[in-house]
Amino acid sequence: MKVEMSHFLLERRSTIKKLITQLSESFKYVSVLGSDTHGKRYSVQRKGVAINDSMWNERGFVIKVYNGIGYSEYSFNEIDDSNVEKIAENIKKRVNNQIKTLSSKVQITKYPIIKEEKIEDNFLGEVKILPQHSSDKNIIEKLTKVKDKALAISELIFEASVSMQQVQVSKIFISNDKDLYQSYVWSEGYIVTMGRKGDNTKVNYSSFSGLKGAELLDEMEDKVQETVDMTIKLLGAKSVEPGEYEVVCSPDVSGIIAHEAFGHGVEMDMFVKNRAKAAQYIDKPVASTLVNMHDGATSASHVSSYLFDDEGVVGGDTKIIENGILKRGISDTLSALRLGIKATGNGKRFSFERKAYTRMTNTFFAPGNDKVEDMIASIKKGYLLECPSSGMEDPKNWGIQCMISYGKEIIDGKLTENIVSPVVLTGYVPDLLKSISMVSGDVELGGSGACGKGYKEWVKVSSGGPYIKAKVRMG
Amino acid sequence: MINKIKDILENSEVEGYKIIETKTESEELFLVKKDVDMARSKDVHHFKVTVYKTFEEDGVKFKGSSSFDIHPTMNEAEINKLIDDGIFAAGFVKNEYYDIAKAEDKKIENVKSKFSKGELSEWMPKLMEALYENDNEEKGGINSAEIFLDKNYKRIIVSNGTDLSYESYSGMIEFITTWKESEEIELYKMLTFSDYDPQFISNSVEQMIFLAKERANAKDTVPSGKYKVILTGEPVKEVLSYYVDKSNAAYVYNKLSTHQLGDSIQGKEVKGDSINLILDPILENSVCSAPIDDDGVVLSKVSVIEDGKLKSYHGDLRHSYYLKTEATGDIKNFVIAAGSKSIDDMKKEPYLELITFSDFQIDSITGDFGGEIRLGWYFDGETTTKITGGSLNANIANIHNNFYLSKEVQHGEGFSGPKAIEMFDLTIAGKA
Numbered sequence: 001m002k003v004e005m006s007h008f009l010l011e012r013r014s015t016i017k018k019l020i021t022q023l024s025e026s027f028k029y030v031s032v033l034g035s036d037t038h039g040k041r042y043s044v045q046r047k048g049v050a051i052n053d054s055m056w057n058e059r060g061f062v063i064k065v066y067n068g069i070g071y072s073e074y075s076f077n078e079i080d081d082s083n084v085e086k087i088a089e090n091i092k093k094r095v096n097n098q099i100k101t102l103s104s105k106v107q108i109t110k111y112p113i114i115k116e117e118k119i120e121d122n123f124l125g126e127v128k129i130l131p132q133h134s135s136d137k138n139i140i141e142k143l144t145k146v147k148d149k150a151l152a153i154s155e156l157i158f159e160a161s162v163s164m165q166q167v168q169v170s171k172i173f174i175s176n177d178k179d180l181y182q183s184y185v186w187s188e189g190y191i192v193t194m195g196r197k198g199d200n201t202k203v204n205y206s207s208f209s210g211l212k213g214a215e216l217l218d219e220m221e222d223k224v225q226e227t228v229d230m231t232i233k234l235l236g237a238k239s240v241e242p243g244e245y246e247v248v249c250s251p252d253v254s255g256i257i258a259h260e261a262f263g264h265g266v267e268m269d270m271f272v273k274n275r276a277k278a279a280q281y282i283d284k285p286v287a288s289t290l291v292n293m294h295d296g297a298t299s300a301s302h303v304s305s306y307l308f309d310d311e312g313v314v315g316g317d318t319k320i321i322e323n324g325i326l327k328r329g330i331s332d333t334l335s336a337l338r339l340g341i342k343a344t345g346n347g348k349r350f351s352f353e354r355k356a357y358t359r360m361t362n363t364f365f366a367p368g369n370d371k372v373e374d375m376i377a378s379i380k381k382g383y384l385l386e387c388p389s390s391g392m393e394d395p396k397n398w399g400i401q402c403m404i405s406y407g408k409e410i411i412d413g414k415l416t417e418n419i420v421s422p423v424v425l426t427g428y429v430p431d432l433l434k435s436i437s438m439v440s441g442d443v444e445l446g447g448s449g450a451c452g453k454g455y456k457e458w459v460k461v462s463s464g465g466p467y468i469k470a471k472v473r474m475g
Numbered sequence: 476m477i478n479k480i481k482d483i484l485e486n487s488e489v490e491g492y493k494i495i496e497t498k499t500e501s502e503e504l505f506l507v508k509k510d511v512d513m514a515r516s517k518d519v520h521h522f523k524v525t526v527y528k529t530f531e532e533d534g535v536k537f538k539g540s541s542s543f544d545i546h547p548t549m550n551e552a553e554i555n556k557l558i559d560d561g562i563f564a565a566g567f568v569k570n571e572y573y574d575i576a577k578a579e580d581k582k583i584e585n586v587k588s589k590f591s592k593g594e595l596s597e598w599m600p601k602l603m604e605a606l607y608e609n610d611n612e613e614k615g616g617i618n619s620a621e622i623f624l625d626k627n628y629k630r631i632i633v634s635n636g637t638d639l640s641y642e643s644y645s646g647m648i649e650f651i652t653t654w655k656e657s658e659e660i661e662l663y664k665m666l667t668f669s670d671y672d673p674q675f676i677s678n679s680v681e682q683m684i685f686l687a688k689e690r691a692n693a694k695d696t697v698p699s700g701k702y703k704v705i706l707t708g709e710p711v712k713e714v715l716s717y718y719v720d721k722s723n724a725a726y727v728y729n730k731l732s733t734h735q736l737g738d739s740i741q742g743k744e745v746k747g748d749s750i751n752l753i754l755d756p757i758l759e760n761s762v763c764s765a766p767i768d769d770d771g772v773v774l775s776k777v778s779v780i781e782d783g784k785l786k787s788y789h790g791d792l793r794h795s796y797y798l799k800t801e802a803t804g805d806i807k808n809f810v811i812a813a814g815s816k817s818i819d820d821m822k823k824e825p826y827l828e829l830i831t832f833s834d835f836q837i838d839s840i841t842g843d844f845g846g847e848i849r850l851g852w853y854f855d856g857e858t859t860t861k862i863t864g865g866s867l868n869a870n871i872a873n874i875h876n877n878f879y880l881s882k883e884v885q886h887g888e889g890f891s892g893p894k895a896i897e898m899f900d901l902t903i904a905g906k907a
Contacts, residue, residue, distance in 0.1 A: 008548065047571065047729065051564040052542040053523075059546040060519060067514075075517035078547045098502075098514050098596060105600045107510040136564040158730050194731070194840065199872060201841050239868065242699040242904030273507050273619045275651065275661060334513070353517055355505060392834035392847070396653070396661040401833035401847035401866070422838075424866040424904065426847045454649055455665055475699075475845075475866040475904020 001133075003125045005183040006036035006170035008059065013181075015081050016061065016174050022088040024176060027095075029066035029114050031175035033310055035059065035352045039167030042136070044143045046151060046159050051136055054165050056460070060352040063091060064311075067099050070111040071334065075353045111337055116177040119314070123307035125184030127213035131166050134214035139164065142217045146191060146224055153228045156195045156235065160228075162220070164189035166213055173312035180312060186303040186460065187216040188448040191223060195231040202234035202421070204387065204405065207448035209303055209462070230387075234406060237421035242475040246382035248375045251444035253404060254465030256388040258293055259363050259451070261400045261429045262286075263463070264393030266295075266320055266329035267346070267358040267453075272338045276395045278326060286326045287433030292366035293321040295330050297345055302462035303447030304361035308345065311356050315345035324434075332358040350457045357453055365465030368439025375438045375469045376410055383407030383474070384415060385423065398429035407474070420474075427473045438469035476547050480522060480554060481632060487558050491527035491575060491634040495769055496520075498628040502595040506620045509607055516596075520547045526558065527634075528565035529572065539568030573796035578636035581773045583766035586643035586757065589671040595624050598671065605673035606648060609681040615654030615688055617680065618661060623647040629765075637771035644669050645762040648676060654687035662687045662831060662849065667762045667888045675760065686831060690850045693861035696905040697853050702827040704867065704903075705818070707895040710835040712887050713844070714896060715811050717871055718752050720839035722779050724790030728797050731840050738785045742876040747897075749783030750875075751812035754803065755891075763807035763889030772804030811892030814880025821879065821897040828852045828895075829867060842871040848903075865905035874898050 016032045023030045039054030060077030072095045079087055102108060143162045150160035170183040188209040195202050206223040208216050249257065262278075270276035278286075287293075297306045297315025308314050311333040318330050331339070332347030335358055348359035376384065387405035394400065402425040409418035447462030477496050484492045503515040522545040529538050541564040543557050585591070590598055602622050610616040623646065630640035646668045653661045664683045668675060706714065718740060726732040734740055741750060756774035757764045767773055770792045779789050788800050795802035822828075832846035845868040853860045880893035 012548075045729065049539070049568040049570060051568055053544045057544045059544075059548060070511075071513055073513065073515040075515070075519060077519050077521075080548070094516050094596075095514075098516065101596060101600065102504075102511055102514060106603065109507065109510045109512045136560075137567050140567045203838070203840055239902065240904075242866075242902065243907060273651075275618060353519055355503070355513065355515055390834065390836065394833060396659070399833060399847060399849070399864070403836070422841075422843050422868065424845055424847065424868050426864070426866045426904070454663060456649070473866075473904065475868050475902070 001126060001128070001130050003127065003130065003168060003183045003185050005124060005181055009034050009036050009170055009172045009181065012079070013172060013174065015079060015084060018084045019088055020174060020176065022084065023065060023091060026092050027065035027067065030063065031173065031178070031312060032061055032063050033312070033352060034061045034172040036170045037167060039165055041163065041165035042139045042143060043161060043163035044140065044147045045161040049140060051140070054167050056167050058351045062352045065095060066113050067095050069099065069103070069108045072098060073355065111334065114333060114337065116175060118177045120179045121307060122180065123182040123184070125211055127185045127211065128215040129213040131168055131185060131213055134166070139214060139217065146220050149221070149224045150191065150193050150228050153225065154232055156197060156232055157193055157228055158196050159194040161192040162190070164216060173308055175312060178312045180308050182307045184211060184306065185213055186210065186447070187212045187214070189216050189220050190448065191220060191227045193228050193231040195235050197235045200235055202231055202237070204231040204234055207446060209447040211301060211303065211305060233419050234421050237406060237419040240407065240420035240423055240474050244471060244473050246379045247407070247470060247472055248372070248379065248384045249468050249470060250384065250386040251464045251466060252446050253385045253388050254365055254468045255446060255463035256391045256402050257432065258365050258465055259360060259461070259463040260391035260393050260402060261432060262293060262320070263295060263360045263363045265395040265398065265429070267360070267395070268329040268331035268339060269335040269358040270395045271329060272335050277398050278329060278395070281326045282328065284326060285324050286430050287321055287324045288436040289324040290368055290439045291321050291324050291433055291436055292319070293364070294319055294366060295360050295363040297361045300362040300364065300445055300462065302362045302445050303460050304462055309347045310349040311347035313343045313345040313347060315361065318344050330358055330360065332356050348459045350459060354457060357457060359453070359459050360451060360461045362445060362462045364443055364445055364463060365439070365468065367441050367443050367466045370438040370440050372440050372467045375440065375467060376415060377413035378438065378469065379410045380412060382410045383420065384410060385425070400425070400427050400429050400432060424475045425472050426475065432470055432472055435471035436468050440467035442466055477522065477630070477632070479551070480524065480545055483551070483554055483558060487562070489526045489558065489562055490529060493525040493770070494632045495523040496630040500595060500626045502599050502624050504599055504603065504622045508618070524558070524561065526561040526565055528562060530566060532569070536572040537569045538572045539565035539570060541565040541568060571797060573793045575633070575635050575792060578633065579773050583639050583641055583773060585641050586669060586764050586766070588644040588669055590624065590626070590644040595626055598624055601671070601673070602646065602648065602676070605676040606650065606680060608677040609684065612684055615652060615684055618651040618653045620648060620650035631767060631769065631771040633771045639767050639771055641766050643765065650680065652683040652687040654684070654691040656691040660687060660691045662690060668760050669762050669764060670760045672760055686850055689861050690863055693850060693863035696848065696862050696865035697827060697903060699903060699905045699907065701900045702903050703824065704898045704901045705821050705826050705828040705895050706898065707828060708830045709887060710829065710832060711885070711893060711896055712890040713835050713837050714871065715892055717837050717839050717842065718750050718780060719809050722752070722785055722788055724788045724794035724798050724800065727788055728794045734785050736785055736787065739783050740780055740785050741783050744876060745783055746877040748814040748878065748880045750780050751782065752780035753778050753810040754789055754806040755808045755810050756806045758808040758889065758891060760886070761808050761889050765807065768804040770804065772802055774804045774806050777803045777806065808889045811880070813882050813884050814893050815882070816879045816897060817882045818895050821881065821895060822854065825856045826854050827903065837871065844871060845869055865903055867901060867903055869901045874901065
């Protein structure tokens with residue numbers, strides 16, 4: 001079913017156009033992004049239930065103006081037809097005072113004026129069950145069933161937390177040349193199971209996500225047994241003997257490598273700051289010839305697929321690595337202006353209250369031709385790595401840190417019953433990417449959780465890939 | 476607007492409610508080197524409403540709740556619908572019954588800050604000045620920075636009669652320092668503050684430039700193996716936050732913590748220093764300082780762990796009710812008492828001192844902690860070598876019956892406590 005656009009934003013379009021007209025008398029470029037995002041998060045656990053609004057909820061506007069030297073922004077969430085003039089005056093006063101105060105004390109970077117092509121367009125996503133057609137009762141009942149099933153499997157499981165959230169994102173972007181709107185729905189779910197034997201406690205999870213509504217719940221029940229079984233196995237896991245190993249990475253681990261190891265490194269606002277080593281490697285080999293990597297709102301259909309980014313730039317499909325050669329990065333509007341390139345539609349904000357940065361969308365390694373069983377069979381001593389828990393970027397020095405929940409031991413080409421947990425995967429990005437020697441045929445993407453820039457500015461992204469065979473340092 | 480929301484709630488079928496109103500005024504600067512790349516500001520107003528519903532099923536009493544946002548641009552019909560939906564949803568939230576205590580007759584004060592004197596925009600050049608005061612080196616310095624200064628207003632109205640409000644300020648500076656020897660390297664730092672303390676900012680920059688220089692001169696890591704590790708700086712706070720989580724009422728109620736009152740939280744035979752933990756709602760220059768929590772509970776200082784023994788749980792109204800303990804409220808600042816050893820004493824024997832990681836984390840449920848090492852120093856008994864690379868991977872349950880906290884203290888976001896922890900036999904994944 002087609003998602004319905006926010007009535008609030010459609011109704012406020014004329015008000016925003018009035019504001020833009022008034023401000024255009026003082027500023028050579030004016031644009032407004034309006035957001036009305038609404039979602040609910042449902043969770044059940046052994047002793048508790050919660051229904052709350054999603055952390056992604058927002059309703060407000062951010063205005064960007066050319067201040068004569070560069071760009072200034074103002075975020076606000078109270079506007080109607082009666083106070084447009086007052087808001088316009090307030091914005092003029094704040095921007096002019098800010099620039100006056102600063103320019104007498106510091107250097108302000110000069111930018112050219114943003115040139116936009118005329119465009120009017122819209123995008124409305126589709127899901128099987130619209131949020132307004134799903135009931136709180138039904139969702140809680142389904143989550144409770146999953147939770148009860150998990151807790152019933154073994155007495156070693158002392159907690160099962162099952163949650164899902166569905167979020168409808170609606171945005172408008174209006175400038176003197178652009179008039180865009182879009183609305184789509186994404187959902188995510190988690191099964192988190194915790195096991196305890198004596199003082200030993202272990203946690204495992206399965207996640208679910210996509211451009212879906214409450215139909216996502218139907219996928220969750222099938223994963224309960226597997227999630228619990230692994231939690232119990234983790235209670236017998238050992239620490240990994242530190243060292244370098246041949247490994248097969250599952251699609252979610254491939255995804256975190258694509259995202260952390262390379263994706264952050266080609267965010268071109270980092271090029272502007274001279275914080276990205278990748279800037280020196282354009283058209284140079286950075287990975288094995290088997291490696292192809294994409295990012296873009298249209299590169300896949302997942303949680304970060306949209307018509308336009310938070311600066312009104314239409315999204316696309318950027319081929320970052322082609323046959324092991326780094327070809328190009330991704331960019332927001334201002335970074336593209338500084339670098340003299342075309343913006344790729346990757347300007348994203350945590351919310352209307354925050355600045356736009358270059359951010360990833362759907363980032364993944366493209367498929368190859370190998371079979372997973374052949375990849376495992378080719379390893380004498382190594383691990384099958386699954387279930388990443390977090391990662392951290394290092395665009396300047398190309399270090400990599402990924403926290404992986406567990407590795408399944410491979411000896412003489414076969415999986416054993418032994419598990420190591422947790423695993424810290426570290427190394428030098430090109431070494432890791434150049435070590436990729438086999439790539440499987442099917443790509444899987446996941447978009448649960450959120451991606452930060454440093455330790456803030458959370459945005460929704462997906463990442464993934466096929467199974468890859470590589471050589472990594474584990475500790 | 477808040478009166479409109481309150482009137483609608485009072486005239487609805489809701490049994491109990493809570494409204495959290497926040498207003499934020501903000502100034503933001505984004506800097507590349509020492510130039511302003513962009514300036515931003517904002518004025519936003521938010522309302523979060525929680526509705527409560529008590530109900531019975533099969534003779535068991537439950538208290539459900541549901542929380543939702545009300546935007547200032549919403550009309551009366553939209554607000555009415557949200558409230559009706561919220562009450563309906565609360566009926567499916569089968570949480571064990573708990574009481575919301577009557578309002579306390581206490582007065583609260585704003586969180587003290589020099590930022591209250593003058594406009595936010597006037598403070599921004601002063602913060603910039605402090606940031607760049609010690610950025611005077613040739614081979615390195617600040618690559619880029621972001622400065623945020625917020626003026627916050629928070630009001631909490633609860634149907635039990637609570638109506639309290641306060642103002643606070645929160646500042647944040649994120650900056651990257653670089654240093655170039657044969658290759659340029661960088662380090663990341665996020666500073667938060669609630670008061671104007673230029674020395675705190677300039678000293679942090681000086682230290683981060685020094686650490687960047689050290690990392691640029693670090694060539695290799697140590698061989699894989701077991702080491703005596705001295706953890707210093709920010710990772711110390713992360714490790715010690717384990718004790719805050721393990722004594723939290725929600726953790727205990729949900730069995731994420733198995734500790735009971737009177738338990739020795741570090742195990743039975745503690746050879747090293749014992750933990751002493753205090754929660755303090757108002758710590759100087761902390762963005763976590765607040766006179767009340769989001770339930771409107773008036774906060775005061777509380778001692779949680781004394782000499783390694785769990786003296787009291789801490790937490791919100793709901794989970795404290797379940798554990799039949801007085802609700803301390805949700806206090807965000809924690810203080811760990813200094814230990815028995817000076818850092819100099821810790822360094823008399825061979826050690827591996829670790830200060831910066833890519834992303835140092837502890838999992839409070841499992842006790843696992845670690846990360847990739849960005850900078851450390853290895854002392855083999857004769858010489859000290861700068862090291863970078865490799866990783867630490869350990870579990871606190873295996874080491875905390877024999878660790879030492881430094882006499883020297885540090886202050887970080889929501890934290891005051893030892894500057895260093897000395898830990899034994901930790902596994903480092905280094906070179907082969």
